[in-house]
Amino acid sequence: MLKDILKMIKNEKYISKSKIAKNLNTTEDVVEQAFSQLYSMGYIKIENTKDCSHKCNGCAFASLCNKVPLNTIIITEKGEKILDN
Amino acid sequence: MNTIALVGNPNCGKTTLFNALTGSNQRVGNWPGVTVEKKEGNFKFKDQIYTVIDLPGIYSLGSFSEDEIIARNYIISGNPDVVINVVDATNIERNLYLTTQLLEMGTKVVVALNMIDEAETKNIEIDIKTLSEKLGAPVIPTVASKKKGIENLISKAVELINKDMDYKAHISYGQNIDKEIENIKKFLENKNLDYSRQWIAIKVLEGDKEILNMIKEKDEEAYNSLDDMLAKHNLENLELEIVDKRYEFINSITSSAVRKPKENIVTLTDKIDSIITHKYFGLPIFALIMFIVFQLTFAIGQDLLGGIVGSGLEILGEKIESLLVTINAADWIVSFVIDGIFGGIGTVIEFVPLILVLYTLMGLLEDSGYMARAAYIMDNLMRRLGLQGKTFISMIIGFGCNVPGVMATRTLDNKKDKMIAILINPFMSCGARIPIYLVFISAFFSDNGGLVLFLLYALGIVVALIMAKIFSKTLFKGETSYFIMELPPYRIPTASNVLRNMWDNVSEFLKRAGTTIFAVVTILWVLAMLPIGVEPYSQSSILGRIGTAIAPIFKPAGYGTWQAAVGLFSGIAAKEAVVAILGMVYAGVEEGTELVKAIQSAFTPLSAASFMVMTLLYTPCAATLGVIKKETNSYKWTLFSAVYSFAVAWILSVIIYQVGRLIGLS
Numbered sequence: 001m002l003k004d005i006l007k008m009i010k011n012e013k014y015i016s017k018s019k020i021a022k023n024l025n026t027t028e029d030v031v032e033q034a035f036s037q038l039y040s041m042g043y044i045k046i047e048n049t050k051d052c053s054h055k056c057n058g059c060a061f062a063s064l065c066n067k068v069p070l071n072t073i074i075i076t077e078k079g080e081k082i083l084d085n
Numbered sequence: 086m087n088t089i090a091l092v093g094n095p096n097c098g099k100t101t102l103f104n105a106l107t108g109s110n111q112r113v114g115n116w117p118g119v120t121v122e123k124k125e126g127n128f129k130f131k132d133q134i135y136t137v138i139d140l141p142g143i144y145s146l147g148s149f150s151e152d153e154i155i156a157r158n159y160i161i162s163g164n165p166d167v168v169i170n171v172v173d174a175t176n177i178e179r180n181l182y183l184t185t186q187l188l189e190m191g192t193k194v195v196v197a198l199n200m201i202d203e204a205e206t207k208n209i210e211i212d213i214k215t216l217s218e219k220l221g222a223p224v225i226p227t228v229a230s231k232k233k234g235i236e237n238l239i240s241k242a243v244e245l246i247n248k249d250m251d252y253k254a255h256i257s258y259g260q261n262i263d264k265e266i267e268n269i270k271k272f273l274e275n276k277n278l279d280y281s282r283q284w285i286a287i288k289v290l291e292g293d294k295e296i297l298n299m300i301k302e303k304d305e306e307a308y309n310s311l312d313d314m315l316a317k318h319n320l321e322n323l324e325l326e327i328v329d330k331r332y333e334f335i336n337s338i339t340s341s342a343v344r345k346p347k348e349n350i351v352t353l354t355d356k357i358d359s360i361i362t363h364k365y366f367g368l369p370i371f372a373l374i375m376f377i378v379f380q381l382t383f384a385i386g387q388d389l390l391g392g393i394v395g396s397g398l399e400i401l402g403e404k405i406e407s408l409l410v411t412i413n414a415a416d417w418i419v420s421f422v423i424d425g426i427f428g429g430i431g432t433v434i435e436f437v438p439l440i441l442v443l444y445t446l447m448g449l450l451e452d453s454g455y456m457a458r459a460a461y462i463m464d465n466l467m468r469r470l471g472l473q474g475k476t477f478i479s480m481i482i483g484f485g486c487n488v489p490g491v492m493a494t495r496t497l498d499n500k501k502d503k504m505i506a507i508l509i510n511p512f513m514s515c516g517a518r519i520p521i522y523l524v525f526i527s528a529f530f531s532d533n534g535g536l537v538l539f540l541l542y543a544l545g546i547v548v549a550l551i552m553a554k555i556f557s558k559t560l561f562k563g564e565t566s567y568f569i570m571e572l573p574p575y576r577i578p579t580a581s582n583v584l585r586n587m588w589d590n591v592s593e594f595l596k597r598a599g600t601t602i603f604a605v606v607t608i609l610w611v612l613a614m615l616p617i618g619v620e621p622y623s624q625s626s627i628l629g630r631i632g633t634a635i636a637p638i639f640k641p642a643g644y645g646t647w648q649a650a651v652g653l654f655s656g657i658a659a660k661e662a663v664v665a666i667l668g669m670v671y672a673g674v675e676e677g678t679e680l681v682k683a684i685q686s687a688f689t690p691l692s693a694a695s696f697m698v699m700t701l702l703y704t705p706c707a708a709t710l711g712v713i714k715k716e717t718n719s720y721k722w723t724l725f726s727a728v729y730s731f732a733v734a735w736i737l738s739v740i741i742y743q744v745g746r747l748i749g750l751s
Contacts, residue, residue, distance in 0.1 A: 001329050040147065041328075
């Protein structure tokens, strides 16, 4: 299943956990767990625009940044290697 | 005294069960050496007292988190006589991963199939007998919140304490891995490692560092021999294969023991996304939505609420002026307060209602989950242009403020992509530029305010994309890397989130008006008053002379006045300062003149359009330049950013003005 998810990440432009769950005939919670396992094992990197610790030098609109709840998932070198095998 | 450990996923009802078992007989402390809470309690069953330990909520028994390590170490050290694994019956697939690992450890396990009532409500049918057989462990249905099944559960757990439990949940990891497990088990046969050899063998093949270190500490010779054995394998592959096989095992159990009602295959989010993120319609829909947002901003912010703040400030200004005159305040104080503060900062504050409406609408889009889609749509466009897709994230953030927008480029791994993203980010129209557009729109384009604002934002994106394409073909050439976005489901925006978002922006805006803009206005006000003896705010003042020196540069663009030049100059300190300075210098020219009226007499619609394009694209503010220096670690690129953006802005501004004149616009 984890390898299937990695393949989907590589082949899709965007992904939703519900879509993966549907394709793998499982639940979104299981997919959520699989994502954390892939992350913990270092196969993917997850970046979240909400996790911004940048100081915005007092910009008037600083608080607007990082409001878009956007996760990006990147396959790491380790992940790429396993897909090539 | 026998000990029972409770283990389960977070939110499976474990603590409810712990409370049901122990009542008020609880002690709370910490696990040794860490700050993770340890809950311990006692209960009496058939005249015997048992200790219950509530282990931290975990999803697996890996070594990735403190909680996992605590739970695992506690269990493998043989502390509990039996483990009650609390499983959420409504989410059985996910919960069984931990169960599988517990059984692999050779631990005595009783499964408490909790929240069985909720599973029934959701029409989830679980064949408990089959589940128990497949797992090789007793399964007891419970409803901990209603104390149902607890007696039966305790009875089974106590029974197991005095019985041996065989490892029955045999997962086949495939021929090769199974063979290696057997080899390692054989190798470990005479080693003094205490724990289940099957489990250690699996963990070794998974490359579990904690377990490998534990072996090293106990028997270095055995560790070295194991290391030689493992050198033959690609451990990274095995780790993934082992986890995958566990999921296969769970799937085989649930397919025979669990029946769920067929869920609606196409969700509402899917249906909406099929239109909103459509290959061809996605971008026009995005443009239409943004157009509506800008139209509503003007319809509500200006037509309905406009003037409220302005009138309030005017009345306040008049009262303060008469008060200052009454108390015989010095002329320079009156000038500073009325022209500097009210004429300058007051002009910026007048636009609060429009900003309030704009950010309420943007908050609605963000909270609904649409903005993430908008980002996806933009990404698609960028990829079609052959650009690094991830750049769009920093662009979207740049719409709020270019400083975090530039900082967000840190996530780009490729240096070339990062440089492009940094250089194009200032073209994203940050919120601080809005008051400038609003003044000029109010002066000349009030009937089409929304459209003009929309076109300005769109122009910023188009220029950014063109420059990115040019840079990627000339200065920087790089490969695109794989990444995907996770789109959150749509949800109905909550009033609290939207209002908080709006308040955050408005309050920050006001705070900024009272600090940075105030400082810029004060400095430029002093320059407008000096040297002593000249007419304040005149061309002879230091400010006037600076403006006069710069003004010829802007003549071909249609606004070669010293006031416009000073306004643009001040914008390099902070973009909001442009309006404040224009307000101050025009207020100074003619007492009581409203900025909009002054703009109408100093500009034409064509030169106003040209000026707005200039402010959209020209040199980033000092804070953004500072962060560009920090991120590129280069004065050369910082200077390049300042100069090339000015050049792009100037060229476009001149083209608009000169072409406009050629075709007869004024």
